[in-house]
């Protein structure tokens with residue numbers, strides 16, 4: 001029996017889809033059977049990030065409406081035999097998917113796969129409730145901005161209220177220089193407010209943009225710093241202890257220096 | 265001056281204990297006193313008829329004496345609210361200030377018609 005992980009954030013554009021693609025691919029690289037589910041109906045793009053857009057025939061709405069069997073809608077990845085995508089619908093009515101549908105879908109998928117990774121839409125409405133309905137665990141993505149952290153906090157509260165206890169946090173798009181200059185929130189300050197476990201820190205990295213446009217997640221790129229961060233995150237997900245990357249340590253150290261000199 | 269419907273002292277028998285932190289979007293409304301065993305994060309809100317005590321960091325919006333009691337107080341281990349209200353008085357944290365380096369409990373109350381914040385000293 002597999003595990004269903006939902007990747008969520010509240011605020012849009014912070015890296016949910018990027019994280020889903022990289023974590024899913026990272027887990028597949030570790031030999032796990034993985035399926036990613038795009039629940040961002042109307043704004044689907046996980047297929048684009050994975051470079052699978054041209055293979056879509058059926059989508060999640062077709063599955064819940066019974067237009068096709070689940071197996072028919074699953075798209076096999078180009079590189080990894082053990083990785084699949086269930087795409088979102090681009091045009092169909094999003095209200096046709098309900099929480100009950102999602103629970104049933106999650107049950108079916110986790111009987112076949114080690115990891116079911118659900119890419120959540122922005123917001124806290126219908127789409128969010130659907131995305132979390134069948135999840136066993138939640139991963140919350142934020143960027144080091146006050147507004148994103150505020151939304152992450154809100155989401156964590158809502159997750160806890162729906163029984164998804166102790167979600168894990170990914171801090172995305174850290175720019176060490178800006179944090180050091182005090183122009184971005186420091187990791188410690190974010191952790192103090194959000195008070196959840198840190199799953200990983202991903203640097204702001206051009207290789208994400210390049211790989212996204214190419215449809216090849218950065219996690220497959222040995223030379224990508226963000227890719228390394230996602231490789232670490234996937235290993236933590238399967239239960240390995242992996243220390244945080246050096247960009248984080250340095251920053252923590254400087255922070256302490258700053259507090260020593262009272263110039264926070 | 266508004267007239268208090270419930271005085272903080274009377275409401276004293278009526279206290280609610282919230283045993284968790286309040287996250288953004290979460291609110292507590294109670295006609296009596298409110299005690300939080302945890303933090304009150306930015307975007308969270310407490311409205312109390314009586315006193316408010318936060319055994320943690322208070323960073324959200326709180327309103328003590330919301331029914332008009334000017335003797336209501338707000339106490340926190342770490343008082344860094346977005347906004348404080350007592351009865352009909354409103355005060356906000358100064359713009360652009362960072363958290364202080366030394367943290368100690370503080371109390372907010374109305375004195376001579378204005379909200380003042382002081383280091384909390386145990387009443388003897």
Ligand SMILES: Nc1ncnc2c1ncn2[C@@H]1O[C@H](COP(=O)(O)OP(=O)(O)O)[C@@H](O)[C@H]1O
Nearest residue numbers: 012013014015016017018173203204205208209
């Ligand atoms: N670590 C990163 N470094 C640089 N760009 C990033 C990073 N993470 C995400 N992005 C970019 O930010 C944009 C939004 O990311 P996306 O994953 O689509 O967010 P969401 O799914 O939360 O809306 C995309 O253009 C993506 O390439």
Ligand SMILES: [Mg+2]
Nearest residue numbers: 016017040120
């Ligand atoms: Mg997205």
